[in-house]
Amino acid sequence: MNKVVKLTRLALGMTQEELCEGICDVKVLSRSENGRQELKKANFRKLMGRMGRTTEPIYAVCVDRDGRLLEDRENMERAFKRYDYAAAEQYLRRMQENADDNLLTRQYLARAEAVAEYRHKRIGAEEFERRVDQALRMTVPDYEKYVYGTDKVFPFVKEELLGLLSLGNAYMYLEQYEKGKQTYNAILRCLKAEYMLKPDRLTMEITVQDALYHVYDKEGYLEDALQLIEDCIQKSKEIENGHMIAPLLVSKAYNYIWMVRLGGWEESRLEDAKGYLRRAYYIAAARGDARIMDIIINYYIENFGSWSQL
Numbered sequence: 001m002n003k004v005v006k007l008t009r010l011a012l013g014m015t016q017e018e019l020c021e022g023i024c025d026v027k028v029l030s031r032s033e034n035g036r037q038e039l040k041k042a043n044f045r046k047l048m049g050r051m052g053r054t055t056e057p058i059y060a061v062c063v064d065r066d067g068r069l070l071e072d073r074e075n076m077e078r079a080f081k082r083y084d085y086a087a088a089e090q091y092l093r094r095m096q097e098n099a100d101d102n103l104l105t106r107q108y109l110a111r112a113e114a115v116a117e118y119r120h121k122r123i124g125a126e127e128f129e130r131r132v133d134q135a136l137r138m139t140v141p142d143y144e145k146y147v148y149g150t151d152k153v154f155p156f157v158k159e160e161l162l163g164l165l166s167l168g169n170a171y172m173y174l175e176q177y178e179k180g181k182q183t184y185n186a187i188l189r190c191l192k193a194e195y196m197l198k199p200d201r202l203t204m205e206i207t208v209q210d211a212l213y214h215v216y217d218k219e220g221y222l223e224d225a226l227q228l229i230e231d232c233i234q235k236s237k238e239i240e241n242g243h244m245i246a247p248l249l250v251s252k253a254y255n256y257i258w259m260v261r262l263g264g265w266e267e268s269r270l271e272d273a274k275g276y277l278r279r280a281y282y283i284a285a286a287r288g289d290a291r292i293m294d295i296i297i298n299y300y301i302e303n304f305g306s307w308s309q310l
Contacts, residue, residue: 001032001033001038001041002033002035002039003034003039003193003194003195004009004046004048004155004195005019005029005039005048006032006033007043007088007153007154007155007195008048008051008053008154008155009051010152010153010225011146011152011153011155012049012051013083013155013265015255016033018053018310019047019049019050020138021235023043023047023050024043024046024047026236028043032087039189040179042064052155053139054103054104054139058166061227067101068097068098069094069098071089071131072095073091073093073095075091076091076092076095076112077086079091080115080119081243081289082289082291082292083291084291085119085120086118089116089120089191092112092116095109096109096113102156103138103139104139104159106138107135107136107138107139107159107160107163108159109145110131110134110138111131111132111159111162111163113131113203114128114131114132114135114166115128115166117131118173124173124188125173126174128166128170128173129167129170129173129174129309130172130288131239132163132166132167132170133167133269135163136160136164136167138153140156140160143156143160143164146186147164147182147183147186148179148182148183148186149178151189153189153190153193154190155193155204156187156190156194157193158200158204159284161187161190161281162204164183164186164187165183165184165187165204165207165208165211167183168180168181168183168184168187168208168211169211170206171183172211172214172215173211177215177218177219180182180211180215181212181215184211184212184215185212186197186209187204187208188205188208188209191204191205191208196202198239199239202235202238202239203239203241204240205235206232206236206244207236209231209232210228210229210232210244210247210251211229211246212228213225213228213229213232213251215259216228217254217255222255222259222264223247224264225255225258226252226255229255230245230252232248232285233248233249233252236248242283242287243287243289245280245283246280246281246283246284246287246289246292246296247280247292249276249277249279249280249283250276250277250280250299252273252294253273253274253277253280253299254273254299255304256269256270256272256273256276257270260273261294267296270304272303274300277296277299277300280292280296281293281297281300282294284296
């Protein structure tokens with residue numbers, strides 16, 4: 001709470017006196033920002049409210065009175081990761097019918113619907129970008145000034161950071177690579193400020209760095225892209241993020257193949273690429289990720305011939 005209040009105040013350009021007036025003594029805020037005293041929850045809510053920020057806890061997103069929809073939310077996100085968009089949409093529709101009506105829930109569902117519609121090819125990249133933009137403005141109406149053209153950290157909450165991630169992806173689909181990179185790097189600035197718990201923070205870092213990998217790859221910066229993938233693999237191991245390992249190994253193999261094709265490496269490195277694809281396949285098989293298994297098989301055949309060579 002202390003770090004979030006301080007980062008928000010600095011991003012908004014407010015003085016401690018302006019923020020505290022009528023809520024708490026300036027000394028209380030000063031001690032909290034210096035890490036010498038924890039803010040009381042009541043003061044936290046009042047201070048954040050003055051700065052126009054929601055204090056809804058992230059665990060309150062997409063729940064009903066009994067909390068049953070948390071399972072639907074987890075299943076939907078799992079289906080998206082498996083590229084099973086039909087199943088993901090079924091869970092989404094059920095949440096839309098039964099979820100509560102807090103602001104973060106509405107934002108979450110609006111973004112999830114935009115993703116589902118785009119994945120089903122019912123909307124194009126421009127409409128996807130528009131919808132994600134609208135969802136972000138539900139909680140941060142002028143989010144752009146905290147994302148572009150500044151090095152200040154505005155402490156977006158997890159759902160807002162996921163919205164920015166979707167926005168960065170939309171720019172990639174539109175081939176606006178520089179805007180995509182700016183958006184991804186803004187997310188990384190927030191994550192490096194360490195106001196989120198480590199598992200959530202590292203999970204999102206992996207996802208954002210993987211997205212940046214694809215930008216560097218498209219721009220031809222293959223060595224920079226490879227370093228990002230290596231870092232993602234290490235972080236995935238650290239937090240036992242198993243579902244990311246196989247796709248990351250496929251990306252690593254892809255990188256090796258193109259380094260050889262472009263003349264940067266010797267052809268013997270293609271054997272390493274084959275090895276990464278084998279490992280990716282076995283991991284995907286162990287996790288039951290059939291879609292990833294198919295992608296690996298097709299990619300192997302495309303580059304190395306018959307799958308029986310495994």
